[in-house]
Amino acid sequence: MTRRPVLLLSVMAFGYAFLYLPIALMVVLSFNESRLVSVWTGFSLRWYAELFENEALVRAAWLSLRIAVVSATAATVLGTIAGFALSRFGRFGGRWLFVGMIAAPLVMPEVITGISLLLLFVSMEQALGWPAGRGFTTIAIAHTTFCTAYVAVVVQARLAGFDRSLEEAAQDLGAPPAKVFLVITLPLIAPAIVAGWLLAFTLSLDDVVVASFVSGPGATTLPVHVFAGVRRGLSPQVNALATLVVATVTLGILAAALVSRNARRG
Amino acid sequence: MSAPAPAPSAPRASSAGRRLALAIPYVWLLLFFLLPFLIVLKISLSEGTLGAPPYLPLLGRDADGAWRLTLSFAGWSHLLDDDLYRDALIGSLRIAAVSTVLCLLLGYPMAYGIARARGTRRTILLMLVVLPFWTSFLIRVYAWTGILRTNGVLNALLLWLGLIDRPLAILNTDVAVYIGIVYSYLPFMILPLYAALERLDDTLLEAAADLGCRPWQAFLRVTLPLSLPGVIAGSMLVFIPAVGEFVIPELLGGPDTLMIGKVLWTEFAANNDWPLAAALAAALLVVLVLPILLFQHVRRREEGA
Known part of the structure; x- marks a missing residue:
């Protein structure tokens, strides 16, 4: 057992290189003066400057952010209740269906989700006159629906991990169920709720396919805009955009790691 | 442990x-999740038309006011007749x-x-698997x-x-x-496998x-039998969404790459044949x-x- 597992280490090194090669390339190319991938002509920030002057792109980014905040928040409320119900309500009528509707969105191919929601919205508009046209509302509803499943899974996993004695103690002392939930359960699962919100926010911000189906003219989200550009053969502005995203995410994770380390020490 | 627990820990949801x-x-x-599938089924049985939306209602009134149900199997029969759709599904x-x-072999x-x-070290390694997921899938x-292009980085390196x-x-x-799918879905394979392997009791080994x-x-x-649930969960998390994948074959695939997600999108967006696209979605779901x-x-x- 003392032999160094050379094969295992080389597969791991290959795997991580594989995961990070495209990201590294994007970051490098975002500073390349040339628009060609294969030629390095010099360091330049021109793509960053062009990025912020690209009005259509900035408008799309703003729409995407607003949709992501709305759907992540709605999905966090729905998903927290769903996760709590799955882990604390025991048996209830139609539980099997509920479990299925939480698990299926995790694997459902996006083209199916996209077309089925679009056909729903079109049918609803014909029958009820709402939602009128497609745009912010329909995209937000679609994102809320698939993000709810992810939040529910994260919250349920957290609830499964801590014991119920605190909740039971509060109950024995006469606290009504709603109060037990707000005062005991909610603070305990707060980290999972925050993680769920962030996950939902990222999923919403990243979605191309579902948004392509359920958006209408005049409501182009950032990924839909970028996707259209990519198919035409895109300028390195996208690399600059991706580099900014990578930098933000890395800083966020480092900050979170520092905060949690200090919290553990304090 | 002698006294029976008085309060059931999971009471029925009755209040x-x-x-x-x-x-x-x-x-x-x-x-917003279940009803849409029924509507997909309904529209796959509707008659196509040139209007907006490009299908006719199943249930309508005749000129003399009688209710009439119009079912059309054009979408489904088109789906079964044309080899393109079968080939795309198999592809x-x-x-x-x-x-x-491939994901399993690497993951x-x-x-x-x-x-x-x-x-x-474990925390960092795990974090490094998850990190790419937080950055844009499309741009990656x-x-x-x-x-991969002919004058791209890989060819330059190999030359x-x-x-x-x-x-x-x-x-x-x-x-x-293949490269695109393995790359994009690798974290979804690694995480359930890790969860299964991490629980493994070293004393068994x-x-x-x-x-x-x-x-x-x-x-x-x-090790392998005990990690089997992780293998199945990871494989399904990769396989099921990959069957309907649209962005990866669109960006990295060629004209010969036949995938059902791409065909569905073309029927829907370019050919505006909603009944056929709905039948394709229903067929994909059945599979x-x-x-x-x-x-x-x-x-x-x-x-x-």
């Missing part, structure tokens, strides 16, 4: 408050299956290595076009190393689609070694029902444990 709380996500999912299943196996050793690491897939004398055509082939098992025997007879049930089954067992 009105609980019912109300549960109703909110329940109704939402019924309305998708094949590409997804090959990618899933299993990685998950194993992470589970064997200790302390901070797009970055592969710069690596410089003298391994090849002319650039390889990788972009716009099925190989590029020690016992196997004491009883004379060689390390590879212990792996085959102890995926078994894998989805398998995934649900593994997840439920994991929760029970």
Whole structure:
């Protein structure tokens, strides 16, 4: 057992290189003066400057952010209740269906989700006159629906991990169920709720396919805009955009790691 | 442990408050997750038309005011008659299956290595698997076009190393689609595998070694069977979405790459044939029902444990 597992280490090194090669390339190319991938002509920030002057792109980014905040928040409320119900309500009528509707969105191919929601919205508009046209509302509803499943899974996993004695103690002392939930359960699962919100926010911000189906003219989200550009053969502005995203995410994770380390020490 | 527990830890959801709380996500999912599938089925049986929306209602009134049900199997018969759709479905299943196996071959050793690491190193290795997921999927897939194209980074490297004398055509082939799918879905394979391997009790391996098992025997007879739920969960998390994948074949695949997600999108967006696109979505769902049930089954067992 003392032999160094050379094969295992080389597969791991290959795997991580594989995961990070495209990201590294994007970051490098975002500073390349040339628009060609294969030629390095010099360091330049021109793509960053062009990025912020690209009005259509900035408008799309703003729409995407607003949709992501709305759907992540709605999905966090729905998903927290769903996760709590799955882990604390025991048996209830139609539980099997509920479990299925939480698990299926995790694997459902996006083209199916996209077309089925679009056909729903079109049918609803014909029958009820709402939602009128497609745009912010329909995209937000679609994102809320698939993000709810992810939040529910994260919250349920957290609830499964801590014991119920605190909740039971509060109950024995006469606290009504709603109060037990707000005062005991909610603070305990707060980290999972925050993680769920962030996950939902990222999923919403990243979605191309579902948004392509359920958006209408005049409501182009950032990924839909970028996707259209990519198919035409895109300028390195996208690399600059991706580099900014990578930098933000890395800083966020480092900050979170520092905060949690200090919290553990304090 | 002598006295029977007086309060059941999981009481029935009977109170009105609980019912109300549960109703909110329940109704939402019924309305926006389940109902849409029924509507897909309905529209796949509608007659196509040139209007907006491009299909006719199933139930309508005649000129003389009588209700009439108009079913059209044009979408479904088109689907069964034309080899294109069958080939696209088989092509998708094949590409997804090959990618899933490749993902497993790369992901299993990685998950194993992470589970064997200790302390901070393990946290960092795990974080590095998750990190790419937080950055744009679309842009990461797009970055592969710069690596794989004939004048791209990979060919430049291979030429410089003298391994090849002319650039390889990788972009716009099925190989590029495999690379794209393995790359995008690798974290979804690693995480459930890691969860299964991390729980593994080291004393079992020690016992196997004491009883004379060689390390590879212990792996085959102890580690692998115990990590099987992780293998199934990870494989389904890769396979099912990969069958319907649209962005990766669109960006990295070529004209010969036949995948059902791409065909569905073309019928819907370019040909405006909604009944046919709906029939394609329904057919895809039928094919995926078994894998989805398998995934649900593994997840439920994991929760029970």
